[in-house]
Amino acid sequence: xxxxxxxxxxxxxxxxxxxxxxxxxxxxxxxxxxxxxxxxxxxxxxxxxxxxxxxxxxxxxxxxxxxxxxxxxxxxxxxxxxxxxxxxxxxxxxxxxxxxxxxxxxxxxxxxxxxxxxxxxxxxxxxxxxxxxxxxxxxxxxxxxxxxxxxxxxxxxxxxxxxxxxxxxxxxxxxxxxxxxxxxxxxxxxxxxxxxxxxxxxxxxxxxxxxxxxxxxxxxxxxxxxxxxxxxxxxxxxxxxxxxxxxxxxxxxxxxxxxxxxxxxxxxxxxxxxxxxxxxxxxxxxxxxxxxx
Amino acid sequence: xxxxxxxxxxxxxxxxxxxxxxxxxxxxxxxxxxxxxxxxxxxxxxxxxxxxxxxxxxxxxxxxxxxxxxxxxxxxxxxxxxxxxxxxxxxxxxxxxxxxxxxxxxxxxxxxxxxxxxxxxxxxxxxxxxxxxxxxxxxxxxxxxxxxxxxxxxxxxxxxxxxxxxxxxxxxxxxxxxxxxxxxxxxxxxxxxxxxxxxxxxxxxxxxxxxxxxxxxxxxxxxxxxxxxxxxxxxxxxxxxxxxxxxxxxxxxxxxxxxxxxxxxxxxxxxxxxxxxxxxxxxxxxxxxxxxxxxxxxxxxxxxxxxxxxxxxxxxxxxxxxxxxxxxxxxxxxxxxxxxxxxxxxxxxxxxxxxxxxxxxxxxxxxxxxxxxxxxxxxxxxxxxxxxxxxxxxxxxxxxxxxxxxxxxxxxxxxxxxxxxxxxxxxxxxxxxxxxxxxxxxx
Numbered sequence: 245x246x247x248x249x250x251x252x253x254x255x256x257x258x259x260x261x262x263x264x265x266x267x268x269x270x271x272x273x274x275x276x277x278x279x280x281x282x283x284x285x286x287x288x289x290x291x292x293x294x295x296x297x298x299x300x301x302x303x304x305x306x307x308x309x310x311x312x313x314x315x316x317x318x319x320x321x322x323x324x325x326x327x328x329x330x331x332x333x334x335x336x337x338x339x340x341x342x343x344x345x346x347x348x349x350x351x352x353x354x355x356x357x358x359x360x361x362x363x364x365x366x367x368x369x370x371x372x373x374x375x376x377x378x379x380x381x382x383x384x385x386x387x388x389x390x391x392x393x394x395x396x397x398x399x400x401x402x403x404x405x406x407x408x409x410x411x412x413x414x415x416x417x418x419x420x421x422x423x424x425x426x427x428x429x430x431x432x433x434x435x436x437x438x439x440x441x442x443x444x445x446x447x448x449x450x451x452x453x454x455x456x457x458x459x460x461x462x463x464x465x466x467x468x469x470x471x472x473x474x475x476x477x478x479x480x481x482x483x484x485x486x487x488x489x490x491x492x493x494x495x496x497x498x499x500x501x502x503x504x505x506x507x508x509x510x511x512x513x514x515x516x517x518x519x520x521x522x523x524x525x526x527x528x529x530x531x532x533x534x535x536x537x
Numbered sequence: 538x539x540x541x542x543x544x545x546x547x548x549x550x551x552x553x554x555x556x557x558x559x560x561x562x563x564x565x566x567x568x569x570x571x572x573x574x575x576x577x578x579x580x581x582x583x584x585x586x587x588x589x590x591x592x593x594x595x596x597x598x599x600x601x602x603x604x605x606x607x608x609x610x611x612x613x614x615x616x617x618x619x620x621x622x623x624x625x626x627x628x629x630x631x632x633x634x635x636x637x638x639x640x641x642x643x644x645x646x647x648x649x650x651x652x653x654x655x656x657x658x659x660x661x662x663x664x665x666x667x668x669x670x671x672x673x674x675x676x677x678x679x680x681x682x683x684x685x686x687x688x689x690x691x692x693x694x695x696x697x698x699x700x701x702x703x704x705x706x707x708x709x710x711x712x713x714x715x716x717x718x719x720x721x722x723x724x725x726x727x728x729x730x731x732x733x734x735x736x737x738x739x740x741x742x743x744x745x746x747x748x749x750x751x752x753x754x755x756x757x758x759x760x761x762x763x764x765x766x767x768x769x770x771x772x773x774x775x776x777x778x779x780x781x782x783x784x785x786x787x788x789x790x791x792x793x794x795x796x797x798x799x800x801x802x803x804x805x806x807x808x809x810x811x812x813x814x815x816x817x818x819x820x821x822x823x824x825x826x827x828x829x830x831x832x833x834x835x836x837x838x839x840x841x842x843x844x845x846x847x848x849x850x851x852x853x854x855x856x857x858x859x860x861x862x863x864x865x866x867x868x869x870x871x872x873x874x875x876x877x878x879x880x881x882x883x884x885x886x887x888x889x890x891x892x893x894x895x896x897x898x899x900x901x902x903x904x905x906x907x908x909x910x911x912x913x914x915x916x917x918x919x920x921x922x923x924x925x926x927x928x929x930x931x932x933x934x935x936x937x938x939x940x941x942x943x944x945x946x947x948x949x950x951x952x953x954x955x956x957x958x959x960x961x962x963x964x965x966x967x968x969x970x971x972x973x974x975x976x977x978x979x980x
Contacts, residue, residue, distance in 0.1 A: 285973045289635030290614045294975065303965075309940075373788045393787040394947050480786060485944035500607045502933040503631055504969070 275516070281509035288503040300510035309486055310494075310511075314518075317469060317491045320404055324472075325464040327408035329457070332415030337445060339416075340423040350420065357413035361474025368406040369479050392480070396487025399480050403488050406475050407468060415460050422456035423449060454534045462526050469519050491515050561586075561593040564856040565619035566863070568598055569605030569844065570678065573812070577879045578623075584875070585866045592859035602628070602844060603932075609849070613637065618849050620856045621863070623677065625844045627931045629665065630749075632847055633673060634929070634974045639848040639857060641864060642672040648861040652868055656886045660914045661841045664925040667980045668750065674845040675864045676885040678876075680808040681839045681910050682734040684829065685792075688822040690718055690801040699826040706802075706829045707770065710779040713801050722780040723791040723800035724771065726946070728938040729842055730804045730828075731768065732759055737923045738828050738913075739763055740837040744967075749927040753971040753979060757934070757963045760956035763831055768952045772945060782946070796821065804828065806842060807910035810881035814903040825906045827913045837923045838916045843882065883910045927979060929970025934963035 282300055284293040304310050335353060339346045356364075371377050372392055379390045392398040426449060434444050473492050476482060482489040482497060489497075492515065499508025568578045575598045582596035599605035602625035612618040624632055632638060645652050654662065657676060665674045686699050691709065694716035700706040713721035736743045741762040746755040759765075774780040781800065783791040795803035796816040810825065817823070830836050846867075848860050866872055873889040876882060878898065884890045890911055893899065899908040917923070928934060937959045945955035 285969075287635065287973055288610050288631060289637045290610075291635055291637070291974075303969075369786060376788045393782055393784060394943070396947065483786075483940070483943050485947055485949060486940050497936065498933070501603045502930065502936065502966075503607075503610075503628075504930070504933065504966075507969075 278509040278512050281506050282513050284506055286505040286509070288505055293506075296506075300506050301514070303507065304510055304514065309489070312486055313489045313491050313494045316400065316487065316489055319400065320407065320472065320488075320490055321465050321468040323404045324407040324411065324468050325461065327404065328411035329415050329460055329464060331408065332412045332419050332460075333453075333457075335412070336416050336419035336423055337449065339420055340449075341441070353416045354413050356410065357417075359410070361410060361471070362478045364406055364410045365475040365478030368402065368409070368475075372402045372405075394484050396484055399484055399487050403472075403475055403479055403490075406479060407472055410475070411464055411467065415464070418456050418460055419453065422453045426452050451535075455536050458526075458531060458534045461530070462523055465522060465526070466519055469515065469522075491518075561590060562855045562859050563593045563595055564621070564852070564859045566594055566596045566621040566623075566846075566860075567605050567609055567619040568596060568623040569600075569602035569625065570623070571598060571600045574678075574808070574880055575600075577876065580879070581867065581872065581876065584872070585863050588866060589862070592862055594859065594863050606631075613849060613851075616851070618851070620848060620852050620860045622847050622849060623844045624674070624847050626664065626842055626925075627935060629674075629845075630927055630929050630931060630970070630979075633667075633927075633980055634977060636980075637850045638673065639850055639852075640667075640671055640673045641675045641846070641848060644848055644857060644861050645865065648858055650861050650865040652865070653886075656888055658841075658885060658887060658890075658911075658914060660838050660919050660923075661885050663919050664841050665845045673980075674847040675867070676841070677846045677867065678808070678843040678880065678882045679841045679885050680806040680843045680882055681841060681914050682730045682804055682828060683807050683825040683909055683913065684827065685795055685803045685805065685809075685813065685823060685825050687795070687798065687801040688824060690716075690721075694718070699824070700829050701826075703767065703770065703829045703831050707774065707779075710774060710802075714779055718801055720781045720783075720794065720800040722774065722802040723783040723794040724775070724780045724803075725782060725784045725791045726939055726942045727804075728935045729806075731771070731942075732764060732938060733926060734828060734839045734842075735767060736762065736764060737840045738830055738837055739834045740920065740922050741834075742922050743926060744928055747921040748925065749929075749967075750921070750924060750979070753929060753967070753974065755928060755967060757928075757960040757967070760953070760960040763834065765953060765956055766831070768942065768945070768956065772952055775946060792816075795823075806881070807883060807907060808843065808881040810907050811879075811903065812881070825909050827909060827916070836916055838919055839913045840919075840923060840925050841914060877907075878904065881907060883907065883914070928967060929974075930963075930966030933966040934959075937962040937966070 281293070283297060284295050286293040339350050339353070372379055372390075374380055374383055374390050374393060382390050390398060392402045430448055431444050434448055439447065470492055472490050473496060476488055476490050476493045477496075480488040482493050491511065495508045495511045495515065498504045498511065566582065568575065570578050579596055579598070582594050585594055597619070599608050602623070605622060606624050606628045609618055609622040609624075642654060654672060661676045661679050662672055665676055666672050684699065690713060691697070691699070694709065694712040696709050696712060700709050710721045732743065736759065739762075741764065742748060743759050744755040744757045746752045749755040771780065775782070781794075783789055783794040783800065789797065789799065791800070791803045792805055792809050792813060793816055794800045796813045796818070798818050798821050807825070813823070827836070828839065846864065848857065867876075868886075870889055870892055873884050873886065874893060877884045877889070877893065884893055894908065898904050899906075919925075941950075941955035941959040944950055945952050950958075
């Protein structure tokens with residue numbers, strides 16, 4: 245492998261400086277600020293603060309509703325990732341097979357990614373509306389079978405579905421690109437050997453898609469922990485009875501609405517660590533099964 | 538549809554005003570009201586700018602009370618805050634403790650703008666005043682909770698007068714159901730109505746220390762009062778099919794369910810009076826009444842809700858002069874009339890109310906009925922338990938209450954268990970707030 249070296253380190257430093265500056269200003273600085281607040285009691289209007297050590301963290305881990313929030317977030321991350329990657333994979337394989345009209349929906353499927361999360365939430369609020377939406381027909385046959393307003397499980401399912409839907413387009417693009425990168429000769433050869441569609445998917449396409457799938461897994465899990473705020477905010481506001489109180493939503497509620505800056509800062513530190521640990525485990529244990537060509 | 542016309546009229550007025558002479562002193566005002574109400578706020582700004590040429594107020598909508606406060610905080614920390622911010626009732630304690638404001642009563646005196654502070658309804662001014670009675674912020678959009686009822690539905694069920702007690706209310710729900718009404722009562726858990734206004738009207742405490750006015754170390758006691766019985770009744774009515782939960786997330790919220798005639802009762806702010814009128818189906822006959830109370834309790838005044846205008850610290854003298862002029866402008870009878878007639882909010886001064894009443898404002902639709910709010914607010918002189926609520930972390934307390942009540946309504950726990958948990962968790966928020974401002978006391 246060939247590498248390029250700069251003779252003059254100052255030029256190198258000057259070239260990376262803007263990038264480092266951006267990372268510092270938009271990542272390390274806020275993170276350091278949050279870290280500091282997490283160990284203090286910070287007055288919202290900036291009147292001063294006092295060092296309280298680990299007290300904020302202690303209050304959080306002793307709070308049963310915080311653990312509820314962690315559980316809800318993990319369930320949300322798992323199912324929305326599973327659902328969106330599953331749907332995207334099926335759609336990508338279908339698009340890759342060049343079935344009728346594939347050109348149209350290859351483009352059409354990319355659009356949902358451009359829809360903002362709150363708009364997705366609003367749209368699904370209508371779809372899942374128990375008295376006027378699509379699912380209200382179920383309620384007419386069996387009254388009360390679909391009640392996301394009072395039933396926490398229904399509300400969570402609804403949020404998961406909306407979250408997954410939003411991610412499908414993104415996953416679809418990557419899966420389709422991954423599939424198109426698989427040499428045609430491989431699939432053609434196996435087809436001549438008599439392998440059917442599903443057999444080719446299982447033995448050739450899926451194993452070769454593993455690096456793409458792994459990348460998407462990491463991105464989706466991270467995304468579902470950190471980017472699910474808009475959907476929850478418009479669809480359920482964390483309710484009913486905290487059934488959809490995702491960690492990122494709770495941080496917003498406690499910090500910005502409830503003006504508990506320190507508690508929210510401590511929660512975001514925990515969330516950051518959780519995402520880092522999860523990512524680490526994915527690289528450590530799942531990536532080993534991935535073969536890069 | 539009223540407001541497109543109003544908006545168009547305002548637009549034409551703005552064009553007609555033309556450029557102002559010299560360079561006026563600019564200052565900012567951030568408000569939380571949105572939609573139609575936000576447009577009316579914008580019109581008060583335009584009216585002010587046209588009324589004089591020395592100052593120019595720049596009004597920026599923040600799309601929500603909570604956003605107005607949190608954006609102001611963020612801006613304040615960066616030194617780019619507005620001169621005036623509209624802050625909601627629940628955020629009062631935080632602002633008071635911060636000390637980062639210019640008390641309006643002080644400011645108006647400093648700039649020689651005469652305001653008759655005794656003219657304000659005591660139920661309104663007490664909420665925003667220090668323990669010594671000095672007003673810290675300017676009462677602005679003020680409301681209280683009332684009962685909206687459908688006259689025709691009640692008549693059909695054989696009820697001629699709106700219920701004055703909760704016992705009658707429960708009986709009326711039964712009758713409505715018997716008369717074939719699918720949804721007698723549209724409900725959504727609201728701590729403002731079910732806990733705060735309810736406790737004031739019954740003269741029962743929400744927290745010790747006179748609802749927090751006497752010190753930061755208050756403790757919540759709403760899990761020991763008639764409030765528990767009330768919430769149990771609400772749950773029973775729901776289980777009996779007399780009450781339906783209506784929220785925006787589920788489609789029609791309680792107000793719109795009422796306005797479209799689906800449900801016969803709903804409780805909410807008097808500020809919705811104008812909205813109900815504009816949303817209501819043409820054949821809807823309805824009116825408002827004071828909140829019912831339980832038998833054996835004496836009715837007391839309810840408390841003001843809504844928001845007030847705070848003048849923040851660290852601004853220039855010129856900006857304060859402008860802010861004082863604007864607040865003085867808002868306090869004029871004409872402005873008060875403009876504000877109250879274009880929104881459902883009530884006039885905040887005694888003379889403002891009297892002027893409207895004498896001119897026959899409340900005699901005919903669409904304004905008829907709004908005087909009920911004043912009647913409710915001034916039913917008795919505000920006492921130690923009906924002055925208002927001065928609890929730190931109150932926004933959190935409201936949230937805990939809502940979360941627990943939702944759990945109880947979903948059948949996960951009993952009302953008593955839910956309210957006990959809400960009180961305990963709310964107390965933790967109060968304690969944390971007291972520690973946050975260690976060594977300080979309420980001004």
